[in-house]
Amino acid sequence: MAQLMNGKDAVWAGMGSVYVTVDGNRYCLIQAVKISAKYKKDKKKVPIMGTTVTANKGGGLSYSGTMSHYYNTSLFRKYLKRYQDTGEDLYFDMVITNEDKTAACGKQTVILKNCNFDDGTVAELEAGGDVLVDESNFTFEKFEMPDEFTELDGMKG
Numbered sequence: 001m002a003q004l005m006n007g008k009d010a011v012w013a014g015m016g017s018v019y020v021t022v023d024g025n026r027y028c029l030i031q032a033v034k035i036s037a038k039y040k041k042d043k044k045k046v047p048i049m050g051t052t053v054t055a056n057k058g059g060g061l062s063y064s065g066t067m068s069h070y071y072n073t074s075l076f077r078k079y080l081k082r083y084q085d086t087g088e089d090l091y092f093d094m095v096i097t098n099e100d101k102t103a104a105c106g107k108q109t110v111i112l113k114n115c116n117f118d119d120g121t122v123a124e125l126e127a128g129g130d131v132l133v134d135e136s137n138f139t140f141e142k143f144e145m146p147d148e149f150t151e152l153d154g155m156k157g
Contacts, residue, residue, distance in 0.1 A: 003154025
């Protein structure tokens with residue numbers, strides 16, 4: 001009979017932390033609502049003689065992400081203003097840790113290196129609205145993973 005995962009081992013979405021390092025200063029991004037970092041492989045089609053199947057070969061990677069946070073910090077807008085005024089762009093590192101103490105997998109920490117915003121919010125108001133959330137897209141150049149989730153019982157079969 002196959003092993004089943006325990007429900008308690010699903011990682012709760014909000015359990016963790018996000019830190020950014022900007023110009024040598026480390027900030028806990030307590031305003032974070034959601035962060036997602038993704039990869040995209042540049043795959044090449046590889047025709048194979050003697051078969052009707054076309055294979056695929058990885059040819060490179062690109063990284064991008066999205067971040068939303070409550071609209072209660074000027075941290076990133078301040079650097080956008082610097083970019084506007086001087087042309088000096090903002091590159092920063094982001095440390096994302098997932099750690100649900102109930103889950104047997106433990107914690108995972110991923111460091112996104114050389115993040116750079118594609119877009120974001122300069123100013124916002126909304127009469128009768130809800131809390132304001134700033135949403136941004138960004139790219140990054142590589143990642144490190146100093147902490148990996150522990151393999152759950154039953155994964156090796």
